[in-house]
Amino acid sequence: MERIDCYLLYTGNNDIKQTVKGLQATGQVAQITLFGSETPANRLEGCGFISASNPFGSQSLKTIAAQAEAPYTLLYTKDTILNLGMFALERMVHILEDSGAGMVYADHYQLKGGQQSIAPVIDYQQGSLRDDFDFGSVLLLRTDALKETASRMKADYQFAGLYDLRLKLSQQYELVHINEYLYTEVENDTRRSGEKIFDYVDPKNRNRQIEMEAACTEHLKEVGGYLKPEFEHIEFNRGNFEYEASVIIPVRNRIRTIRDAIRSVLTQQTDFRFNLIVIDNHSTDGTTEAIDEFANDDRLIHIIPERNDLGIGGCWNLGVHHPRCGKFAVQLDSDDVYKDEHTLATMVRAFYEQNCAMVVGTYMMTNFDMQMIPPGIIDHREWTPENGRNNALRINGLGAPRAFYTPVLREVKVPNTSYGEDYALGLNISRRFQIGRVYDVVYLCRRWDDNSDASLDVVKMNAHNLYKDRIRTWELQARIALNKHEFSSK
Secondary structure (H helix, E strand, O other): OOOEEEEEEOOOOOOHHHHHHHHHOOOOEEEEEEEEOOOOOOOOOOEEEEEOOOOOOHHHHHHHHHHOOOOEEEEEOOOOOEEEOOOHHHHHHHHHHHHOOOEEEEEEEEEEOOEEEEEOOOOOOOOOOOOOOOOOOEEEEEHHHHHHHHOOOOOOOOOOHHHHHHHHHHHHOOEEEEEEEEEEEEOOOOOOHHHHOOHHHOHHHHHHHHHHHHHHHHHHHHHOOOOOOOOOOOOOOOOOOOOOEEEEEEEOOOOOOHHHHHHHHHOOOOOOOEEEEEEEOOOOOOHHHHHHOOOOOOOEEEEOOOOOOOOHHHHHHHHHOOOOOOOEEEEOOOOOEEOOOOHHHHHHHHHHHHOOOEEEEEEEEEOOOOOEEEEEEEOOOOOOOOOHHHHOOOOOOOOOOEEEEHHHHHHHOOOOOOOOHHHHHHHHHHOOOOEEEEEEEEEEEEOOOOOOOOOOOHHHHHHHHHHHHHHHHHHHHHHHHHHHHHHHOO
């Protein structure tokens, strides 16, 4: 039964011939159309062609939606060989029909350097707003849902067309993950996870990011989750603080780096009193003894928790709720350092100048020896006072170092996790308060093999992304509820 119109990305790669042959052999395909900026020198038998200077731009996708005639439409977003599993298309169609979804996508295998590995993906949810959400390369849509969704696409994006399409699709239809391995794709991006995570802040991708932000902002307005640039004012007079600021370092087994981190704090030059709170989470490698080398400095508070169930966030809670914690709590990871002796003063000054409950600085990526490495300086200039807190729902991080007005942080509290806790705080705080920015480099972020995200397997990466999507879902739900309450009270 020929129930599927297929649209395949074409870049001139001859691998497309094998993909076409495999699709035709299924008996499920009504028509196959190639789309791309490179016109085929020789038309493939049985294939049409759509000329598209921006293959995943809005106009290309609207053309596909208008042309599709079969009940289902398949988009293949890679130009390498696609090998379908046995009865894979039938399975995808069945689940699409049974679930009533607008689109299905599936777990799959990847070939990297000739080696096959699993590539599971994660469930889509309300907060899956990242523009780099991984669906895999095979998307099967109900054609009627595709056409209806395309009719609601207002903007003409060069880069964000597919992102805009799936956001709008999710407003009316479910996007269903089939947790079965249904095909094999070739993966040419062999970089480690720690290299990929900074693609969105690479300056060469700036035009793309501007479009993605616009698409996300439009989506938030349409679902009721957009927040206007209106913020609560802070007087900074809550509490009775002995210290103006406290640097907080959670640490476990960082013997190679903890001394550098501590020194970078204790050498800070300020016109206010500050201290350093180190939460030593039961280190066993000599880190505890290294911290004690600085015991003669009364600014250092060394805490070993009584509990043994604390992640990084739980350690932060211990530090923030310590009676000697300062008015502002400033982050420093145990394997990083401040750029110079002025970082702390710069971060504290930003609170008063920008009237904010949280400040995020700018950092430079370095190797272990603190020499700059790509992508270099990461300043998160996508954050703007007008739209930063909305765009924060799209991106996966806010930057470093992070600093907080302690009374607000004590109210919100830090999730007891070791990944994403800072991002959760940023979203929560930005719901009510302005987040200030420092665009000068104030922090050196060391990348080395012991970084928590240096090289993660796909299962761990998926767990991280699922959690951050969940954080975004909760925050989006809270913002929608807030807007409804404010609307009803007017």
